[in-house]
Amino acid sequence: MAKSPKISASHGSGGLIVHISGLLPSLSPAEQRVARLVVADPADAARRTITDLATAAETSEATVIRFCRSVGMDGYPQLRIRLAAEAARRIEPPDARVVGGDIPPGADLAQIIATIAFNDARAVEETAEQLDPAVCEQVVEAIGAAGRIDVYGAGASGFVASDFQQKLHRIGRTAFYFPDVHTALTSAALLGRGDIAIGISHTGTTSDVIEVLEQARARGATTVALTNFPRSPITEVADHVLTTAARETTYRSGATASRLAQLTVVDCLFVGVAARSRARTKKALEATAEAVRAHRVGPGRRRA
Amino acid sequence: MAKSPKISASHGSGGLIVHISGLLPSLSPAEQRVARLVVADPADAARRTITDLATAAETSEATVIRFCRSVGMDGYPQLRIRLAAEAARRIEPPDARVVGGDIPPGADLAQIIATIAFNDARAVEETAEQLDPAVCEQVVEAIGAAGRIDVYGAGASGFVASDFQQKLHRIGRTAFYFPDVHTALTSAALLGRGDIAIGISHTGTTSDVIEVLEQARARGATTVALTNFPRSPITEVADHVLTTAARETTYRSGATASRLAQLTVVDCLFVGVAARSRARTKKALEATAEAVRAHRVGPGRRRA
């Protein structure tokens, strides 16, 4: 896969918009202008002719065509139709919540809550929609068969990595997470064929994580990347790429939507692994639950 | 335009197919052939070019255009788009995701993903719905005014606590999180009036967290509990109670839904606090983002 990766828009119809916003950063400036128009109002874009859209994006028709190809379509007519279909599906009432955007300065808390929840839920849903089950399957397979599992992540993604590690550990898998780059590098150096390294980076550009994955790969381990941007650098050092679909645009939300999306993916993988070995998993979980029971209090009130 | 009935397709978008089959009998034979094709498989028709469709209907392009006009469209492209939209709408609403329940043993990954995402998204939405803006307001107020902010949480909730701490810290608030109970207790003992302690426990029964909150409260700090169970022990030591609405029933999902719900609440509080002091917040966020920039890589491709 040399030049144009031609990221498959995969699934029959779901998530074209999501797909596009994921690809957005990897597009050229002119194409980005087109992409932004399309994402902002798919229905409207579907109504426009190619010339019209090109003008609106202050570029040429040629660029629009390039954009179509970049997002995996054959040409403009196909894009148009898919866009129309997408737009029709998302019935969503155009209500007060500020979709994707920033919170308006004057917003009251109720409004803020509605907006955030909406965007967060969307991120989760859209991530699931565009997740490729085939890739998940391979990753689950690899995790299930791995001798050792290393999970890497820095900053916010570090929490997710840590969460993943803990989950795997709880069902009896040998998993590690390192908050520190140097330790992580050391660990990666000790991986080998049959082991698996999972790197989490929202932007896909976190050099620390990329470096560690690279190291792991060089040692023969299977590498997996979890990122929001399917064409970011981290994907170049990964055997399997899983993507989230958070369209976080602004500073506001402290990147929570992306976090939730990542956690969802992690959860899917986890359940996938767990489902593969019910008995063993269940036993391990019960044992670990028992272990913390002494730290629970309460007059009868607690859950399983 | 003497003849052309030009029956308006009126309805913003709904029922084009119905509309067409309604006036099918009034169409000329050649147009009927076209209409039948369209009604039989709208999605397929939308994919075809006008020439292609004409051939399939054993007629000429001109007739197809006439057909478009007959059913109230301006031309073929418009019909095409409307058809695509219709077709998209009339598929797959109720599918096989297993609501609320456990994952069935034989489930394939695609099913698992759909189920998890559905439940996760639900947890987020429902949590937001039942969140009391008034209570949030008070908590936001308290955080904004606090001299010091302690966030407590153990196990899975510890991640959330840590996340919250990090968020607050990033916008320039003095916030702490302690993974260790003893340290936490020590810290709580140093709190006083004007400080705030936030305890996170999904079950509301984690003795470690309750204990620490209790301590903080005794010292005069404002206490906040975040739990899924509004009548659990932790609520007894809290001035303000915020609840999540995860209905996790089974062992399966590693408690991710509850985690997401908690994170959503934390996010709302965070944004609430941030919104209160835009300037200060923005400046702090920019500074922190700048700080990690050196750890980002990328051949030209990066995001805004």
Add this chain to the structure above:
DNA sequence: GCCACGGATGAAACTTACTTTCAGTAGGCG
């Protein structure tokens, strides 16, 4: 029986939309 009429239809001319090619330009790199 013949002819005028009108609606229906497709061939072909025509217009517009879409696609490709190509050359100019700007930015990165040795």
Add this chain to the structure above:
DNA sequence: CGCCTACTGAAAGTAAGTTTCATCCGTGGC
């Protein structure tokens, strides 16, 4: 500084969509 690469839009080329118009065919009048 100059080569190289990637991005871009102008223009040429092709395909799709639309209009025009001649033909066909059935009908009804003379």
